[in-house]
Amino acid sequence: MNTFPWLSTVVALPLLSSFPLPWLRERGNHLVRWYCLVVCLIDFLLLGYVLGSHYDFSVQGLQLREDWSWIPALGVHWSLGLDGLSMCLALLTGFVTTLAVLGAWPVTRHPCLFYVLMLAMYTGQMGLFAFVNMLLFFLMWELELVPVYFLLSLWGGRKRLYAATKFLLTTGIASLFILLSAIVMALYGKPTTWDLSLLSIKSFPLALQITLYLGLFVAFGVKIASFPLHSWLPDTHGEAHPSTCMLLAGILLKMGGYGLIRLNVQIFSQAHHLLAPWLIALGVINIVYAALTSLAQRNLKRKIAYSSISHMGFVLIGIGSLTDIGMSGALLQMISHGLIGASLFFLAGALYDRTRTLILEHIGDMARPMPKMFALFTASSLSSLALPGMSGFPAELLVFFGLALSQAYPLSFRIPAVALQGLGIVLTPIYLLAMLRQIFYGKQTRLNHRHFVDLGPRETFVSFALLLPIVGIGICPQLVTQLYQGSLSW
Secondary structure (H helix, E strand, O other): OOOOOHHHHHHHHHHHHOOOHHHHHHHOHHHHHHHHHHHHHHHHHHHHHHHHHHOOOOOOOOEEEEEEEEEHHHOEEEEEEEOHHHHHHHHHHHHHHHHHHHHOOOOOOOHHHHHHHHHHHHHHHHHHHHEOEHHHHHHHHHHOHHHHHHHHHHHOOOOHHHHHHHHHHHHHHHHHHHHHHHHHHHHOOOOOOOEHHHHOOOOOOHHHHHHHHHHHHHHHHHHOOOOOOOOHHHHHHHHOOHHHHHHHHHHHHHHHHHHHHHHHHHHOHHHHHHHHHHHHHHHHHHHHHHHHHHHHOOEHHHHHHHHHHHHHHHHHHHHHOOOHHHHHHHHHHHHHHHHHHHHHHHHHHHHHHHHOOOEHHHOOOOOOOOHHHHHHHHHHHHHHOOOOOOOHHHHHHHHHHHHHOOOOOOHHHHHHHHHHHHHHHHHHHHHHHHHHHHHHHOOOOOOOHHHOOOOOHHHHHHHHHHHHHHHHHHHOOHHHHHHHHHHOOO
């Protein structure tokens, strides 16, 4: 037990810091922007300090535990802790959110409310990875729905209300399965508890495990955009503000993968062994179906959104592979795609700011007027297609071999699944390279290149900051994998 509530401070700081923003608004939007950026940066650096000075990387299991009785009548404790799994995703949250705030610098319409929602979303996502109490896990899951809804409905595109309503209804209804499952898990057997550590040692009957596993998968499958629960994602990404897209692709999708590993795999291990083949089947469908759909998309952001769905298929396959290699690849894919997706959506937003269109046929021949955009967009796309030396390569390679070498499945199952997974790997460069060719060397007649301005220093910094860890992980993936390796028990 820590004497100082470090994790509580990290989780609560963004939300508490949003309260003074209405008074700062009177002094100008510029101060509001800088205030929000400094808060996010301080919170991210504070998390780094806590991990550097109080976290023992040689020890497995939850650390930095904080536990206080919160609602004694219900046995609910304010309980937090981090292990390698949650630590990596918490660092990803702080990093991407800070850059998303910097990326939102041009927002002029109600900037105070915009940044309040960004900070509230920051707390919800950070709390989700830090809380080890099932009820608080659910509350953090619900907390991020409200900021995303308003960020979509107020700063989105022409169909923003439709996309926001669809997101809220789909994810909100699916979230009820978490609450119902949490109640059953807490009340079943002895002791009555909401603590994830104690829930993991309860002996649930196999039939109940399967029921709870499927219920939780509905909620987590929606978040990870698993087929057929994925339809909200293209509409949401297609209409959202670029900074909102960065948070959705960079962090929100990873909440589903985290929930699957933390609850479905680690608590319901027997049910997971029985249902894992279905995860692989859904993952294969995600990869191939979304890749083919992305190939047919003419809207830039929807093309990238379907690419995200395809890449989440690797996460499902890694989790379902029943191997340490596959599980490691699944989490590395979550981290890698968090960085790559945030980079692609930010650059797509920057391109839209200049061209005022997302239709690929209306964009073309951009390499000459915007060389920085060309270089950074190309680098991000190459990392998305798993070019060696980029983070996507070791992640997909681990998932590929995790399934291919799995002794839990016969060859008659592994060979078709691996072949279809390979088909997805082949399709990815086709639609991404075709996208790059059209944007930077394709023909178009609607745009006047004389008015285009290349990426500015702020935009270049955000893109370059996201590319640095992408390249670093691609060159030396063990710097990340060794942080979470002991936390992926199944």
